[in-house]
Amino acid sequence: MSDPKEARLAAVLDVSRETFDRLNAYEALLKKWNPAINLVSAQTLAQVWERHFLDSAQVFALAAPHAGHWVDLGSGGGFPGLVIAAIAAELAPDLTVTLVESDRRKSAFLATVSRDLGLNTQIIAKRIEEVDPLDADFLSARALASLDALLGFAERHLRPSGTAFFPKGAKWRDELAEARKSWSISLKTHPSMTDPEAAILEITGVQRV
Numbered sequence: 001m002s003d004p005k006e007a008r009l010a011a012v013l014d015v016s017r018e019t020f021d022r023l024n025a026y027e028a029l030l031k032k033w034n035p036a037i038n039l040v041s042a043q044t045l046a047q048v049w050e051r052h053f054l055d056s057a058q059v060f061a062l063a064a065p066h067a068g069h070w071v072d073l074g075s076g077g078g079f080p081g082l083v084i085a086a087i088a089a090e091l092a093p094d095l096t097v098t099l100v101e102s103d104r105r106k107s108a109f110l111a112t113v114s115r116d117l118g119l120n121t122q123i124i125a126k127r128i129e130e131v132d133p134l135d136a137d138f139l140s141a142r143a144l145a146s147l148d149a150l151l152g153f154a155e156r157h158l159r160p161s162g163t164a165f166f167p168k169g170a171k172w173r174d175e176l177a178e179a180r181k182s183w184s185i186s187l188k189t190h191p192s193m194t195d196p197e198a199a200i201l202e203i204t205g206v207q208r209v
């Protein structure tokens with residue numbers, strides 16, 4: 001493999017040319033739409049593969065088995081949910097992905113990418129609080145809300161046997177301490193491949209205390 005950005009992702013997941021082609025098409029659409037609707041910050045647009053694709057792919061790699069219903073909340077430009085759907089198109093045909101994004105222009109972008117790439121997704125252009133319980137096997141959300149608020153969404157949308165994955169930045173320990181005042185959870189933490197100070201919180205057994 002000659003392209004370093006593809007090689008970095010290939011070290012995490014055993015994907016073929018088919019998935020790299022999908023992600024390259026996604027990158028082109030992101031760059032086309034971003035000036036109009038600000039899907040990602042201008043600084044990270046130059047590093048889409050590291051800051052967004054790899055950052056999302058590592059979440060997929062933590063989940064098992066790759067089947068059932070994956071729900072991504074506040075997807076924005078599609079991170080991590082749409083990248084997960086792009087990988088699932090090759091590696092996990094039994095996974096369906098639902099993206100919840102209340103901003104109409106962003107949800108239109110998600111629908112366009114999903115259609116162009118031939119992905120198995122459902123896109124819900126509503127506020128998370130207004131969506132009927134989604135009964136997710138896997139739940140993800142990046143840069144959406146405090147851990148305390150995310151656990152409230154998990155209580156509503158994650159099935160009792162399900163697992164949530166929340167990528168969190170450098171202050172994740174403070175967020176965790178705050179959330180534990182209101183929630184009982186089982187937690188595993190994973191280092192982030194894209195930021196030494198960040199972590200991915202893997203959470204099961206969410207219960208209000």
Ligand SMILES: C[S@@+](CC[C@H](N)C(=O)[O-])C[C@H]1O[C@@H](n2cnc3c(N)ncnc32)[C@H](O)[C@@H]1O
Binds near residue numbers: 078106
């Ligand atoms: C900071 S962006 C993060 C987007 C993406 N997850 C990422 O990491 O690049 C948060 C997104 O969540 C959406 N959002 C915020 N609150 C929401 C809600 N209550 N229901 C649905 N979407 C929401 C916003 O429109 C925005 O696109």
